[in-house]
Amino acid sequence: MNTLTTPFNISEHRVLSASAHPDDLEMMNLELLGEAEAAFAYVATDGGASTVDYARSSLC
């Protein structure tokens, strides 16, 4: 954990959410981005794998 030397104010930041899947941002970062000065999203994958595919991939 980092020790902050100055208070961190999210409302002063332009935030880019880096997420893997189309619904990750809403689950993980929605409120953070709502507090930011401006909010942007990068969604890395096409979201084409099903839950079953994920379960299989986790076993690889």
Place this chain on the structure above:
Amino acid sequence: MPGVHFVDLATRRRIESEVALSTYGIKSHYGELPDGHLAKWHKDYYRHIMGITLVSLVHKHDITAIATPGATGFDGHPDHIAVHHAAITARDILRSNGRDVTLLELNAEDAGELVVPVRRPRKLSALALHASQMPLTPAGVLDPAFLQQYPVYTPLLTHETYNITPAGSAS
């Protein structure tokens, strides 16, 4: 069936995402890399592709902070972890070119420096826009049974907690 069009899962999720993000005023960029493969055979390639794309978006939108799923991907999903590493790559590329960003890493242990309270109805409504992934109640919100099935996400319905690596600090 007139008026009904069936699309593949990737297309449906893209549409759901565009609707959700635009609803909340979030501009989006889609990498369209293969779901479930970011930490597999071509992981170094994907990491650099993602990192370079993030660098481009930082410059394009004058970004000052990047939020990541954290070192554990929050829930351990290999794609989430790969994206976190890509964000670190982006930060390192930016630093080597004289620019820096703050990293906000989602913390699964409830031990971060930044705690953002969640407006639960708002988040449930946002998640409900991803109907292909989320079980919904008749009222159109996320079914509480989902959280019983995946309890790892339960804290995210009350608060989001982040570790902060400020711009200009050591890694």
